[in-house]
Amino acid sequence: GAVVSQHPSWVICKSGTSVKIECRSLDFQATTMFWYRQFPKQSLMLMATSNEGSKATYEQGVEKDKFLINHASLTLSTLTVTSAHPEDSSFYICSARAAGGLAGELFFGEGSRLTVL
Amino acid sequence: AQRVTQPEKLLSVFKGAPVELKCNYSYSGSPELFWYVQYSRQRLQLLLRHISRESIKGFTADLNKGETSFHLKKPFAQEEDSAMYYCALSFGGATNKLIFGTGTLLAVQP
Numbered sequence: 001g002a003v004v005s006q007h008p009s010w011v012i013c014k015s016g017t018s019v020k021i022e023c024r025s026l027d028f029q030a031t032t033m034f035w036y037r038q039f040p041k042q043s044l045m046l047m048a049t050s051n052e053g054s055k056a057t058y059e060q061g062v063e064k065d066k067f068l069i070n071h072a073s074l075t076l077s078t079l080t081v082t083s084a085h086p087e088d089s090s091f092y093i094c095s096a097r098a099a100g101g102l103a104g105e106l107f108f109g110e111g112s113r114l115t116v117l
Numbered sequence: 118a119q120r121v122t123q124p125e126k127l128l129s130v131f132k133g134a135p136v137e138l139k140c141n142y143s144y145s146g147s148p149e150l151f152w153y154v155q156y157s158r159q160r161l162q163l164l165l166r167h168i169s170r171e172s173i174k175g176f177t178a179d180l181n182k183g184e185t186s187f188h189l190k191k192p193f194a195q196e197e198d199s200a201m202y203y204c205a206l207s208f209g210g211a212t213n214k215l216i217f218g219t220g221t222l223l224a225v226q227p
Contacts, residue, residue, distance in 0.1 A: 034215065043203065043219040044161075093161070095215075102168075104151045104207030104215050108161040 002028045004096050006109035013084055014117055021079045021112045023094030029074035030096035034106065035067075038091040047092075050077050074099070084116040119144045121206045123218035130194050131226050138189040138221045140178075140204030149207040150187040152178055153217070156200045164189075164202070174198070194225045 003026040013019050023033060032051050036044040048064075050056040050071035058064045066088075068080040077096075081088050091113050095106040120143040130136055142148055152164040165173045167180040167187060178189045187204060204218040 032213075044217045046214060046216055049214055095161075097213075102149075102166065104149050104166060104205060104213070105163055106215055110160045 002026075002096075002098060002107040004030075004094065004107045004109040006094055006112050008112060009110060010113040010115070012115045012117065015085055016083055018080055018082045019084055019114060021081075021092055021094075021114075023077045023079070023096070023109055025075045025096045025098075025107070028096075028098045028107075030077075031074065031099045032097045033071055033077040034095045034097075035069060035077075035079050036093045036095065038093060038111070040091075044093060047079075081114065084114070086116045089114055089116045119206060119208050119216060121204050121216060121218035123202075123204055123221050125221045126219070127222045127224065129224045129226060132196055133193050136189075136191045136194045136198070136223065136225075138202050138204075138223065140187045140189065140218060142185050142187065142204075142206050144185075144206060144208055146208060148180070148182075150178075150180055151205045151207065151215070152176070152187075152189050153203045153205055154200050155203070161203070194223075196225050196227055199223055199225045 005024045007022045035047045038044050047062045048056045048058045050069045052071050052074050056069035071077040093111040095108045122141045150167045153161050154164045155161045176191045201220050203220045207215045
């Protein structure tokens with residue numbers, strides 16, 4: 001089956017630094033990737049949608065200058081948390097939709113846990 | 118606004134008992150609904166989708182547009198069904214976003 005890989009699985013950083021999380025589709029081309037954020041014991045909150053070669057579309061309330069998303073190729077999207085602060089600590093999950101795939105059929109990464117000290 | 122509601126945070130049943138995980142949605146257009154499952158220490162994965170009208174691992178879900186519901190059912194729960202279940206709504210536009218309900222933790226007791 002289709003596999004989506006995220007890296008790193010977990011990261012700890014100091015306040016004020018930037019952190020990059022990678023999301024790769026390993027065996028398929030992902031025309032669209034989605035980034036979610038999950039707080040403890042809560043649901044996944046959609047942050048943004050990225051399409052290969054175009055600017056990401058951010059959900060209301062998500063700061064695009066803080067959460068930079070790049071979808072440079074059909075197999076890679078990156079999320080950069082800029083000038084991270086403790087309130088950015090969370091579990092970030094990416095998902096990908098295969099080219100030609102059903103609208104709601106997404107393949108999920110294993111998630112990346114960010115802790116900002 | 119589009120919304121998915123799962124009223125139960127936790128559903129605990131005994132093995133062999135019937136299971137119904139509730140899901141209601143709010144969307145003015147034609148909805149596409151899905152159930153995703155997350156087993157312990159695993160990633161989220163698709164369980165089933167309404168357009169396929171399929172049964173996966175004994176689970177079924179019927180879209181009821183009148184009640185705007187998409188409840189997940191299984192006649193006889195198994196211990197291995199214990200997991201977090203998320204109902205999800207895909208809606209239109211160029212990107213077809215997928216939004217999730219808050220999830221229901223199903224605990225099947227032996």
